[in-house]
Amino acid sequence: MNGSAWGTGGGLSRRLLFTGTFAVATSALTEVATADRRSRPRGPARGTVLRARPATVSLGGRKVATWTYGGTVPGPIIRATAGGMVRARLVNDLPAETTVHWHGIRIDPRMDGAPGYTQAPTKPGRTFDYVFRVPDPGTYFYHSHVGMQNDRGLYGPLVVADPREPLGYDEEFVVLLDDWLDGIDGTPDDALRRLNASTEHDDTLRSDLLGGVTGEVRHPYHLVNGRMAEAPEVFASRPGRTVRFRVINAAADTAYRVALGGHRMTITHTDGFPCAPATVDTFLIGMGERYDFVTRLGAGAFPLVALAEGKQARAFAIVRTTPGARRPPRDVKVPELERRLLAYADLRPRRADALPRPGRTVTVTLGMRPSGNEWTLNDRLAADPLRVRVEKGETIRIVMDNQSPMWHPMHLHGHTFQLRAGERRGVRKDTVNIKPRERLSVDVECDNPGEWMFHCHNLYHQEQGMMGVLGYGQAPPRNRHMSH
Ligand SMILES: [Cu+2]
Known part of the structure; x- marks a missing residue:
């Protein structure tokens, strides 16, 4: 392709x-x-x-x-x-x-x-x-x-x-990132079994950006649109074009630091929702997050890299605007990776986007049991999950307090939430990274009745118990939906 x-x-x-x-x-x-x-x-x-x-x-x-x-x-x-x-x-x-x-x-x-x-x-x-x-x-x-x-x-x-797309750009590309082990190191189920059989974490998987241990598993490959770095995806365009990149992290266990060699990037959206344009050199994207950025392309062939944070590996693609341009090698140095990094504090809503004031606060503590293989929400595992009960029409503030030794990309189904920084309202998102010892507040407008998963998007943590529910009203009978 x-x-x-x-x-x-x-x-x-x-x-x-x-x-x-x-x-x-x-x-x-x-x-x-x-x-x-x-x-x-x-x-x-x-x-x-x-x-x-x-x-x-x-x-x-x-x-x-x-x-x-x-x-x-x-x-x-x-x-x-x-x-x-x-x-x-x-x-x-x-x-x-x-x-x-x-x-x-x-x-x-x-x-x-x-x-x-x-x-x-x-x-x-x-x-x-x-x-x-x-x-x-x-x-x-x-x-x-x-x-x-x-x-x-x-x-x-x-x-x-968007039928009324306010952003001006000439063309767009989807950049779908993924960590890959299936069919190489057995299956993901094998990897989970190996993880559960050991109490040790791989201490070589470390990143200061993520506050310590960065992942559970060393995936042998990192892909852009299903392609390894050895045979990379090539995005063909023309010099001077303004291009929108839609970057999606579909990985199970890997956060990526993304940069386009020779270019700055203007972040325009996160998790689908618009933000005030923020121009940076690189951004970190956790599992389940999305970032859109626009940039005006120079002439030549440029590396689009996604550094597997703390894993000494990277995904790699090429953006080429000049047909004859020599391709950069896959180990090419990309200095943008070490320059200005996007922070959540840089993300401001593009337009006034104020949810009603939250009527109450719910604290959710992210934890790890001594086994090292059980991840909890308010000390509960998925088998007997935390259920945050809400009523239709209310707005609540969820304070996520990470007392576990690893970062977690927390994802809520069926809603978007608004990041809070003190009294300042941040952007809408549906997935947010929380580092160890960090507390992070989000406001949720409860306007979509149902029983909604609220979980870590590290797939290994999800399967090791880090799954709760945001539920409206009385809890339905357990496993009602499992019956056929
Ligand atoms: Cu997690």
Whole structure:
């Protein structure tokens, strides 16, 4: 796959977008968006087929057996328009149950793909139609939310266009980052078993930026759009073009420090939501986070690098604006990585975006049990989870207090929250990194009733218990949604 496949500039993106379509009955589509209504007032609507199946894929220099959507890693780009609908049919050809989670979308809870919370997982041989409205524009992604499946190839980008896009740019590229071990060091389930069998943490995985130990597992490869550094993704453009990069971290256990050699970057969005433009040289992106940046491209071929923070490895791609330009080698030094780094304090909302004042504060303590392999929220594990009870219409402040020895990218389903720095309101996000000994406050407007996962997006921590619930009203009977 070449770079243009992931940008709006190339013809391939349109082909990818429209491969594998299906028709769904209009009865399910009562909330059809304006754009859809214009083109298809009645009759069947088209959607994407996500056929979850085992496949052998090439990562560039290496072939691996893994689980995929439709035989490729990543899965197809899904594009939608804010206010419009997404329609995707999951066909489960895996030898295991699965779901699709639409990360960051303020979604109908029945479509959230949270097994045991809002839906039963889809059994092998069965299908499930995901049909939902997307209220907010921005950069999102989709992935399996069953066990360790997200550390295989079961993920892909979801880009929601703004019908009134205020940002001026000539073209855009999706940069999907991932750490990879499946089919090389066994499976992610094997890696979790090895982790659980040991009480030691790998002390060589350290980063000051993340306050200490940075990860649980040393993934042998780091990918941009499914490509290893040895056979990198190439984003082809032209000198002088203003390009929007949509960067998504789909990794299981790796934060990346991202930079584009020879360029500064102007951060315009985080987790889909706009921020006041902040010009920096590099930014850190945790698992589940997204950043959009724009930059005006120079002439030549430039390294786009994502340093696997604290792991002595990196993902690597090339941005090329001059066809004959010599490609930088994959170990090229990128001084921007050591220059001005984006901080959360740099992120200001682009427009007045004030949630109602929170009526109360809930403290959630992030902890680790002495085993070193159990991560807790208020001392509870996923098997008997912390449930933060809320009522529809209230706004609460959640104070996350990290008393564990590792950083955690905490993610809330079904909502966006607003970062707080003292009395100053920050940006909207749905995933936020919290370092050891750090306390961080977010405000949540409770406007989407359901039982919503609230968890660490380090997949290993998630599976080692770091999963709670934000639930509306009385708790539903346990595992109601698990019954078939
Ligand atoms: Cu964690």
